[in-house]
Amino acid sequence: MQPVLQQIIRMMVNSIVNPFGLFGGGVTPGVSAVVDKYAFNTAAMTAGTSLGTSRQLLAATSTTTIAYFTAGNTGSTTNVTDKYTYTSDVVASGTVTSTKYGMGGAGNATKGVFLGGNGGGDSATSLEYTYSGDTTAAGATSSV
Secondary structure (H helix, E strand, O other): OOOOOOOOOEOOEEEEEOOEEEEEOOEOOOEOOOEEEEEOOOOEEEEOOOOOOOOEOOEEEEOOOEEEEEOOEOOOEEEEEEEEEOOOOEEEEEEEEEEEEOOEEEEOOOEEEEEOOEOOOEOOEEEEEEOOOOEEEEEEEOOO
């Protein structure tokens, strides 16, 4: 049997926190805070802890223990960040200074980078998010 999401959803985002893939936010048709956890070793989908804020078109990145779901659209753009610790299924607040939706996200062990998006117009700028200090700084501008 194939794993199934808790609800039909679109415009969600995913983040890999080994041994899980986390899928959160989106539209169901209203904005959603639902998180689903996909266990790679069993191919099973289970309910996770909901995000602190329902939203769509959010961005995500992760470390080996925490997924960061940031920004998006609640009906208007938002800079909310949810830090999801997968071992305890605890969601805590973080800080991102960019109010955009539709950004892309990538990261490594110390920093996440969010690029592009729309916050009143399309953007080619990036934002660097340092996990340990929960701080943000302007990043590079995309050449694309």
